[in-house]
Amino acid sequence: MGGHDDRSERCALRWSAVDLDAAVFTLRSALYVDDAGKLREKDAKTHQQRRVALEAETVEVLRDQLARCEERASALGLSLPGDGYVxxxxxxxxxxxxxxxxxxxxxxxxxxxxxxxxxxALRDYSATELIAAGVDVRTVAGRLGHGGGGATTLRVYAAWLSESDQRAAATRAARMPPRPVPPGS
Known part of the structure; x- marks a missing residue:
């Protein structure tokens, strides 16, 4: 596994990087398999940690996950460390x-x-839904871990941006008053 991807970042996510009260998590690292076949961690995509906001439903899913992890550890007489993996x-x-x-x-x-x-495909779906909903490309790029202020995001999702722009044009046209009919037509 050469490059980073969402799953390698999510699998590297630790409870210490999740703030359920503030509804954010911080991506700091990603997993990869080294040449010897051993699972290792390295810096996240842009070599910078990035914060990702969570919606209420995901916060609840993570609260449930934390409770399951704590129960599982406790049942075996173990404790869940703060830096344990989510x-x-x-x-x-x-x-x-x-x-x-x-x-x-x-x-x-x-x-x-x-x-x-x-x-x-879930990553693509998320990105295109955000773009179609009018979220600025810079924000979408940040959530995806794309550097360069959105250039990669624009390149990868240009077809969807075009489709979204066409929908915007049609919406605007539908809201315009009818064109006056010239006399004699």
Whole structure:
């Protein structure tokens, strides 16, 4: 796994980087497999940590996840460390979920639900929905971890931006008063 992706950042997410009261988490690192096949951490995409705001539903899902993790650790006489991984196969949260495992689990869940999609498609969906809703490209770029002030985002999602712009033009046209009919027409 050479480059960063959302799943490698999310699998590297630690509870110490999640602030449920403020509804944000901070992405600091990503996972990768080194040449020896060992799972390692490295700096996040732009080599800078970035804060990502959470909506209320995701905050509740994460609260439930934290409660499950704490219960699992407690049942085994363990405690969940503050820097434990949010997504961990270990009862004490000390080891991260392998990104490929996250992909496989998502794929099995999608198949059970008879949904044809993959994790990367969710990233595209999120980006295009934000753009279509009028969120500025700079903000969308920040959420995706794209540097360069949105140039990458514009390049990758230009087709959707064009479609959104066409919808905007049609909406504006629909709100315009009718054109006066010239005399004699």
């Amino acid at each position: 997504f961990s196969p270990a009862p004490d949260g000390r080891t991260p979920l392998v990104p490929d495992t996250a992909t496989q689990r998502f794929g099995r869940m999608a198949a059970r639900l008879d949904i044809t999609t993959n994790l990367h």
